[in-house]
Amino acid sequence: LLKMDPNNIPDAVPRSEPIKAAGNKSPYMVFGKVYHVMDDPRGYKEQGGASWYGLKFHGHKTSNGEIYDIQGMTAAHKTLPIPSYVKVTNVANGRSAIVRVNDRGPFHDQRIIDLSYAAATKLGYIQQGVAQVIVEVIDVGQWEQSHKQPLPPVAVKNVLLQVGAYSQAVSAQTVQQTIVQKMAWP
Numbered sequence: 001l002l003k004m005d006p007n008n009i010p011d012a013v014p015r016s017e018p019i020k021a022a023g024n025k026s027p028y029m030v031f032g033k034v035y036h037v038m039d040d041p042r043g044y045k046e047q048g049g050a051s052w053y054g055l056k057f058h059g060h061k062t063s064n065g066e067i068y069d070i071q072g073m074t075a076a077h078k079t080l081p082i083p084s085y086v087k088v089t090n091v092a093n094g095r096s097a098i099v100r101v102n103d104r105g106p107f108h109d110q111r112i113i114d115l116s117y118a119a120a121t122k123l124g125y126i127q128q129g130v131a132q133v134i135v136e137v138i139d140v141g142q143w144e145q146s147h148k149q150p151l152p153p154v155a156v157k158n159v160l161l162q163v164g165a166y167s168q169a170v171s172a173q174t175v176q177q178t179i180v181q182k183m184a185w186p
Contacts, residue, residue, distance in 0.1 A: 048133070083101060
């Protein structure tokens, strides 16, 4: 097996992405059971079993056509829209990871999510193969808003700003007076 340090595996970074047709057919049937993809997954939270993809799936297509990478922070879920971002927490040890849902499954009654090898390693259950987890959908809009990086301050020296080009001095002076009044400059 691939050796990965669980403390050095970065989470997936939630970002706004369009929901595409690939992987989102609803309803769909697997092993005689019908599944419906959620229209609005906000607020989704569930506890249940998690498994991880076998290494034999590395390099194969996922439900949305992407290629599965064992080192990616991805997951399969039966009903969340693809793509979705979720926080997965291992109940036994409290470790959590953020993954991007890009596949369908796992189609076992006792499991609610199937994680990549990297995600299962980060959560600390790679040896056991399965774990009890809590899966919570991340509202990407809220995530992006709360994780915005402020722009660094800019050192200003001798900056000139042109607000117009005038053929008559009177027009330029009128605009200058308006700007000075609105900006409360001396």
